[in-house]
Amino acid sequence: MKEDIIQLSIPTPFAVGDVHAYILKGEAVTLVDCGPMTEEAEHAFVTQLHEHRLSIDDIDQVVLTHHHADHVGLLNLMKPHVRVIGHQLNEPYISQDPLFKERQITFTKHLFQQLGVPLRPDECERIVKQSYTYSCTAHVDDVIKEGDRLKGHEQFYVIETPGHAQSHLSFLDETTGHFIGGDLLLTTISSNPLMEAPYEGEERQKSLLQYKASLNRLLHLPIKTIYPGHGQLITSHHELIEERFKKQEKRANTMYQLLKRKEMTAFHLCRKLFPVLYEEALFLTMSETVGQLDVLLEAGQIEEVQKDGILYYKAN
Numbered sequence: 081m082k083e084d085i086i087q088l089s090i091p092t093p094f095a096v097g098d099v100h101a102y103i104l105k106g107e108a109v110t111l112v113d114c115g116p117m118t119e120e121a122e123h124a125f126v127t128q129l130h131e132h133r134l135s136i137d138d139i140d141q142v143v144l145t146h147h148h149a150d151h152v153g154l155l156n157l158m159k160p161h162v163r164v165i166g167h168q169l170n171e172p173y174i175s176q177d178p179l180f181k182e183r184q185i186t187f188t189k190h191l192f193q194q195l196g197v198p199l200r201p202d203e204c205e206r207i208v209k210q211s212y213t214y215s216c217t218a219h220v221d222d223v224i225k226e227g228d229r230l231k232g233h234e235q236f237y238v239i240e241t242p243g244h245a246q247s248h249l250s251f252l253d254e255t256t257g258h259f260i261g262g263d264l265l266l267t268t269i270s271s272n273p274l275m276e277a278p279y280e281g282e283e284r285q286k287s288l289l290q291y292k293a294s295l296n297r298l299l300h301l302p303i304k305t306i307y308p309g310h311g312q313l314i315t316s317h318h319e320l321i322e323e324r325f326k327k328q329e330k331r332a333n334t335m336y337q338l339l340k341r342k343e344m345t346a347f348h349l350c351r352k353l354f355p356v357l358y359e360e361a362l363f364l365t366m367s368e369t370v371g372q373l374d375v376l377l378e379a380g381q382i383e384e385v386q387k388d389g390i391l392y393y394k395a396n
């Protein structure tokens with residue numbers, strides 16, 4: 081059965097601008113993602129549903145591409161019978177599990193200290209709590225994973241695409257080449273691979289390495305059109321991915337050249353790379369810096385030395 085994909089554009093209070101949610105009308109009416117929990121977003125969401133002769137009551141299930149607030153906040157509007165479907169790693173974020181928040185704060189404090197970020201401990205707490213401001217309190221009812229089919233839309237299968245978020249999933253309709261890509265690939269901005277607190281007892285995931293692997297996978301899938309989480313539809317993803325890879329290579333090389341001159345902490349590097357942005361977007365810019373360091377370490381171009389609990393990086 082051919083799917084209709086309806087795009088809804090919902091305002092967000094974030095620099096990225098509108099977020100796209102999608103309605104799939106097949107054997108079920110499925111919402112993929114929703115906006116942040118703001119009045120403007122709620123208004124835009126309800127109005128656009130009406131324009132398509134739908135209401136919140138018509139939605140049978142919500143599928144999540146990932147757990148970020150701009151994609152999940154409006155889950156708060158869903159009726160109790162609506163099932164929430166997504167990666168299991170959405171759960172602690174969308175339920176705002178207090179124990180998990182504590183772990184995130186501890187993780188951020190420890191990590192930032194190691195990376196040489198001069199932050200007061202209460203600022204780490206603020207950074208973590210801030211990420212929940214426009215989020216929801218909900219639960220994942222059905223966990224899906226690589227290779228599963230979307231219930232009610234069997235031609236869509238699930239592809240795990242971690243990097244931007246550990247919970248990130250994408251959905252490919254093999255019959256049409258339609259690919260619902262969340263924040264995996266966007267035309268407007270390059271998607272950030274973000275650091276996340278690992279599961280208990282596990283190591284921090286190397287999100288930029290994961291992200292690059294996820295983009296590489298896209299090159300080998302029968303994709304015609306990407307329906308992204310932000311910005312325009314993408315019909316030439318090979319070119320865009322190539323651009324993203326080039327930009328990443330350039331940044332990695334800039335870092336390598338800096339480290340050839342002098343050993344530095346990740347924070348020191350971050351300030352060099354993002355002299356204007358680092359203060360207002362510390363977590364994003366540090367995530368990007370750490371991501372590139374992971375890439376250079378993996379390639380054996382640099383090494384990491386620990387002194388008094390702080391990590392320093394130098395070129396080999």
Ligand SMILES: [Zn+2]
Pocket residue numbers: 146148244245263
């Ligand atoms: Zn996101």
